[in-house]
Amino acid sequence: MGLWTNLFAGLRNLFGKRRAEQELDDELRDFLEKSTVEKMRSGMTREEAQRAARLEMGGVEVVKEDVRSASWETHIETLWSDLRFGARLLRFNPAFAGAAILSLALGIGANTAIFQLLDAVRLRTLPVKNPQELASVRINQRQSMSGSSRGRYSDLTHAMWEQIRAHQQGFSSIFAFGPTEFNISPSGQVHDVQALWVSGQFFETLGVVPAVGRLLTEADDHPGCASSGVVISHSFWQHEYGGDLSVVGRTVSINRHPFPIIGVAPAGFYGVEMGRYFDIAAPLCAEPIVEGSEDAMLPRPDGWWLAAMGRLKPGWSVERASAQMKTISPGLFEATLPPEFNPEQAKRFLAYRLGAFPAGTGVSDLREDYENPLWLLLGLGALVLVIASANLANLLLARASAREKEMGMRMAIGASRWRLIRQLLAESLLLAGVGAFLGALLARSLSQVLVASLSTENNPLFVDLGTDWRVLGFTIGLAVATCVLFGLAPAMRATNVSPGLVLKESGRGTTDGRSRFGLRRILVVSQIALSLTLLVGALLFARSLGKLASVDTGFQRDGILITDIDFTSLNLPTERRFPFANELLNRVRAIPGVESAAISKIVPLSGNGEAHDILPGVSGIPEGKISSAVFNRVSPGFFATLQTPMIAGRDFDEHDVTGGPLVAIVNESFAKKFMKDKNPVGMLLRVRRMSTISGPYEIVGLVKDTKYVDLRETAQDILYTPLAQLDRPDADALILMRSNAPVSVLISSVKSAANAANPDMDVSFDVFRQMIEEGLLRDRLMARLSGFFGILAVLLAVIGLYGVISYMVARRRNEIGIRMSLGADQRSIIALVLRESLLLLGVGLGLGIGLALAASRAASSLLFGLKPHDAATFLMATVILAVIALAASYIPALRASRLDPLEALRHE
Amino acid sequence: MTDTSATLVQGTLDMLILKTLALEPLHGWGISQRIQQLSHGVFEVNPGSLFPAFRRLERAGLVECEWKISENNRRAKYYSLTKTGRQKLRTETKEWERQVAAIARILQTAS
16 A cells, blocks of 8 residues: 555656645745744744744755655656756767767667577477477487488378377377478469478367368378368468458369368468478378379388477476387387388388477477577677777767866765766666667668578578567667666766866876776777677688688589479370480470580489499498498480589490490599599499399499589589489479570570470479579678678777777877977877877787687688688788778877977967 | 754654654644654754655655645645554554663663
8 A cells, every 4th residue: 555655646746746846845834934933932033033943944955855855756857857968968969979879779780680580480489379388209319311301300201100199198189290392383384382291180289270261180181081171371361362261162273283271370370380481281191192102202111201299298298208209119110110121221210219309499490500600690799789889988988088077066066976977877878778779670670681681482481570578678688788888987987086186187187197098998909809809700701601602513503594394294104204304305405595404313402312322343242331322313414514524434325225234424532432543434333222222333434523412511422323224214304404595585495495395394493503502591691790790890999999099199189299399290299199009909909819719619610611710811800900990090190290289288 | 952852763753753643633843843842852853854754654655644724824734644654653652662661671680
């Protein structure tokens, strides 16, 4: 009750301020009046009585102040008036205020944007019912796997999933899912959308309710389901169907198969993958229909394409569920062992053990790729903010010395030091507050730009960037931290004056006191050190990106267009596929402007790959570990198209066909490893795929090493075989063509060529160079952001140095005047000033190199082709910073040398 | 008016104000006079501490105030005890008596 009385009375006073003051005034006047009357009764005159009463009270204003300070609302009033006073001071210095707010807004904005991204992909839990109860099930510490995989989470095969569902005990419900893409165009040009294969209990386990219609249930997911329905996401419903309520019952074409839409998932539900989204969710059982019997993963015992997640039963911990998974593992892997595995593969497979892992924050491949880089960037951003704060502290220190007398005066007439510090801090708080507010606004667009820069057409991202309490807290925390960082020291310093001394001092010193100047020097030195660290980081990432972009891939990446012609819809028998693909190739070769073209099963650096065991010689299985190599199946002309040099032997030709002798081409690494550096041409080898051995193959050619899946990899051992000799050709052709013609012209020519062969095929395109560059997104992000931070840091540090040197020149005007009148020439004055800045620079750079050496180690795993302590980078950073810094201090030095000595001596 | 007027023990002013208000509502001057009278001039209450004390007690919900016309036909602010104020006075008095008795016992045995 006391609390409410207090609160209510305080608010009344706060809003009815005049009345409250009037009442206090009346009450005290009444008291004085009564006191006076009493004193007159004892014989004083009216004047004497009034005087005595007043003396007794000891100052009406003092009593009022005492009464006011017994109430909480006064503190708010004081804060408010401090803020108003601060705002007035800032209005008088628009340049200072503008620069301060801008640097803070940039610093806080960049940090908040990065944090927002981290929050979205790392910290936030899934927007579903009780996310903390979710756990995923996968193989514990799986080193390698055999078979074929698809999608971002190839944790399990379908057979394993069925076993898990049947034998698990820790989960009240459990589901499997696998991300994929669906072509929703009924014919012609491919239109891919993001899709999810989900088992029956997907939506139920997550506790999701439909926006329209119904969601998939256990009943929809049964083996061999022929006419199952699909669920679409809320956003897909909005942009594809305009939010039409009659969408339920309509059909959507998935890889040319019609599926009825049974419902719409709720808005804001994007599945269990952080950073991704889905347009269509279809039941697992429909996979063989959509993919076709040849490509379907579901029936394959060695097809890895699913991930499992479940909701723990009450009373079951993740550890307990994990232990149960481990117990059922031996039987489970025994039952799901792919029969075609060879003994080594089987042994590895049977040693697998399942485990359960907390999954409240969902799953994310982005997290694995970007979590560490983002933390690193957040660290760099924080350093920039520290540099910006140091600048502000420096400016405030300069103002503090200008206001020394004012502070002395105010302390002399009775202001307490704490009161003055509070007032100075209010000004900093105002700056930090406005800076943080603008920074938060900036962060909203910055984080969107960040996500957009990581998202590509082939790999679209969706990051829910809503501002939650964590982001809000982070921004406020930054504002308070910077405020204390740049405001407290100057405020302490400004009020650390002895009133008497200040008032006596005339302000005319010859040289400046070291103690007062020391803090500013320390600030500048640390700014230089920090900005050197950031500059080193920026240069490291930029050079690493440069090295990656110009690394020798073994082929030419420019002028190559990739066309994927999928002719599954033609239902060609296997033996007619290669001739048809060859016909398509010949049509492409005939297009004017196409210099050369070839088909390959795997496009280098596309992320796809294939590996099998190599058995040298014509018979027998060698003892011990059997080595494997990566494969590609190519048509004649592949090496010419990519301009990979042929070192020995020949390319494949039209005689290398089914029925003829099996041939192969190897690269240099392969030859080095399996042929011990001898000329491999003419040698024989066999290939073991699972437990099937094929061959012998005769090596007919040797080519230069090329990159296979990743630009960062060291040369892989590659074996090429002719596409024409494949037992079971695919029903699609990946045609690589070299041409100088503009891409758009080429695309339309290829389209019409494909149409002429058969109009009923799915055709899609990719530019080789673009595809490779998309693999460098992370490196480009690091280079860009660290570059931005580096430039900002150097700029801020140089402004800081310039400020301090200018200030020093201003304070030492008298001294400089005396020196000049005693005969010092311009050059010696410039040297005098530059010596000061060289000292600061030297110490700063020295410390900075040490700091950068320690800090750059954090970046080592992200760098390519150079060590984190790369000497050239350090040298470059040091020289750049030194040159800019000296140029900046040359300006005040020059100004000092042009002082009129008389003027300078007269100066107060 | 003499140097013999004692300073109050810390925290007892609030209790004395509550006591003077237990009989009837009073204005500021009345309270100060009443304390002086009841203590036979031992305690002289300074307005500088009296008025902040009023504000404190008011905010704690122990007293409430009202503007009334005083005996000399002027507007004056009258303070009166609230229910919680009355309770507080009772417990404070009891506590005070307990402490005084204890101190007295100690002083007697010591001599």
